[in-house]
Amino acid sequence: MCLTVPGKIVSVESSDPTAATVDFGGVVRRANLIYTPEARVGDFVIVQAGFAVRVLGAAEAEEALEYHREMAATAQASPTPVE
Numbered sequence: 001m002c003l004t005v006p007g008k009i010v011s012v013e014s015s016d017p018t019a020a021t022v023d024f025g026g027v028v029r030r031a032n033l034i035y036t037p038e039a040r041v042g043d044f045v046i047v048q049a050g051f052a053v054r055v056l057g058a059a060e061a062e063e064a065l066e067y068h069r070e071m072a073a074t075a076q077a078s079p080t081p082v083e
Contacts, residue, residue, distance in 0.1 A: 004047070004048065005065070006024075006046060006056050006060075006065060007025075007047055008023050008043070008044050008045075009031075009039060009041050009044075009052075010028070011041060017033070018033045018034045019032065019033070020033050022045060022052070025065075030050070031045065031052045032050055032052065033045075035051055035052060036053065043055050043056075044057075044058065044061035
């Protein structure tokens with residue numbers, strides 16, 4: 001199972017419009033936009049294996065990010081299992 005987090009496109013290379021820089025809450029990674037040619041700077045995308053596979057609206061991205069924050073808070077509040 002894979003959990004994806006929306007990232008915001010912060011730049012697209014002028015020499016290669018399929019090469020983007022995406023910010024995942026402070027973690028910045030490169031992504032290929034070949035499957036999402038409609039994606040623009042400021043859009044939120046879901047990235048799998050280095051490829052943006054879906055463009056999200058701002059409301060949908062914020063909802064997904066809120067779920068991610070809730071899961072992170074729950075994980076921090078849970079006691080560590082004893083082995």
